[in-house]
Amino acid sequence: MISSFQHLSLSVPDVAAGRDFYRDFGMQPVDRGDSVAMRCVGRDQDQVVLFEGPRREVHHRTYGVLPGTLADTRRGLERAGVELLDAPVQHGGEGVWLRDPHGYVVHLTERADAGSAGDARIAWNTPGHFERLGDRGCPTPQLPTRPRRLGHIIVFSPDPDALARFYIEHLGMRLSDRVGDGFAVFLRTQGDSDHHVLGLLRNPQRGLHHASFEVGSLDEMQLGMLRMQDAGHRHAWGLGRHVVGSNYFQYFRDPYGSMAEYFVDIDHIPADQDWEARDWGKDGMFLWSVDGPPPEDFAHNYYADEG
Numbered sequence: 278m279i280s281s282f283q284h285l286s287l288s289v290p291d292v293a294a295g296r297d298f299y300r301d302f303g304m305q306p307v308d309r310g311d312s313v314a315m316r317c318v319g320r321d322q323d324q325v326v327l328f329e330g331p332r333r334e335v336h337h338r339t340y341g342v343l344p345g346t347l348a349d350t351r352r353g354l355e356r357a358g359v360e361l362l363d364a365p366v367q368h369g370g371e372g373v374w375l376r377d378p379h380g381y382v383v384h385l386t387e388r389a390d391a392g393s394a395g396d397a398r399i400a401w402n403t404p405g406h407f408e409r410l411g412d413r414g415c416p417t418p419q420l421p422t423r424p425r426r427l428g429h430i431i432v433f434s435p436d437p438d439a440l441a442r443f444y445i446e447h448l449g450m451r452l453s454d455r456v457g458d459g460f461a462v463f464l465r466t467q468g469d470s471d472h473h474v475l476g477l478l479r480n481p482q483r484g485l486h487h488a489s490f491e492v493g494s495l496d497e498m499q500l501g502m503l504r505m506q507d508a509g510h511r512h513a514w515g516l517g518r519h520v521v522g523s524n525y526f527q528y529f530r531d532p533y534g535s536m537a538e539y540f541v542d543i544d545h546i547p548a549d550q551d552w553e554a555r556d557w558g559k560d561g562m563f564l565w566s567v568d569g570p571p572p573e574d575f576a577h578n579y580y581a582d583e584g
């Protein structure tokens with residue numbers, strides 16, 4: 278029963294380009310010879326691992342399961358006839374490896390998640406609530422943009438509803454919301470969870486749409502945006518606010534045609550909350566963005582463009 282998202286592995290034709298991109302994005306590379314792991318500063322956990330490969334594809338994703346549930350989860354998958362794979366030695370040789378109905382490789386592990394270190398509370402002055410008294414609120418231009426954790430990814434699927442059912446029935450994920458009558462489906466984990474940890478977006482082919490990282494504040498997000506643009510990376514969309522998940526967003530195209538997102542202030546749902554999943558029609562995507570609706574190619578699957 279999935280309780281955390283640990284890391285995403287991509288197979289890509291140019292590892293160095295992704296290493297540069299994510300370093301400029303605020304992350305730290307760990308070079309391992311056959312791969313580069315990008316980590317959040319001060320957090321001892323891989324987040325995006327890049328392997329050299331002939332074409333860009335989602336290599337696998339690693340999720341933590343609730344302690345003591347791995348064996349039961351494996352038995353449930355076997356009973357359901359799900360394809361289980363040998364645990365690859367190069368990836369630690371442990372845990373349960375499976376192929377989901379749309380061909381994505383998923384790794385389940387009981388290894389502990391690094392968790393979230395947490396920052397000092399941000400004091401905001403709002404009408405009638407002056408939480409920051411006698412202190413200047415504006416940071417210096419040197420405020421670093423530091424992704425704190427990989428919060429979620431969105432991947433493409435020809436049938437998001439069907440794939441969501443698989444993750445709900447067999448891996449314990451929970452439905453948070455749908456957009457566009459099943460065009461996109463948003464799932465969270467067991468336990469207290471961000472509104473979405475996995476999103477599924479309709480497209481005939483597999484591929485990564487985006488990976489999303491929590492940053493500490495709107496200032497970090499916007500200063501990061503300016504630095505990414507200065508470094509020559511392509512801004513994709515934002516600053517804006519999503520409806521589904523509520524987070525503020527900034528998107529950039531990575532070297533592979535997928536995107537990396539900074540997020541701030543995502544909805545967080547307690548485990549025992551009776552959360553009502555809704556279908557938001559076309560209105561779930563965003564409330565506003567300073568650059569208007571998403572760009573034409575926002576939902577394009579660049580991973581499907583090459584053979």
Ligand SMILES: [Fe+2]
Nearest residue numbers: 429487489538
């Ligand atoms: Fe996102």
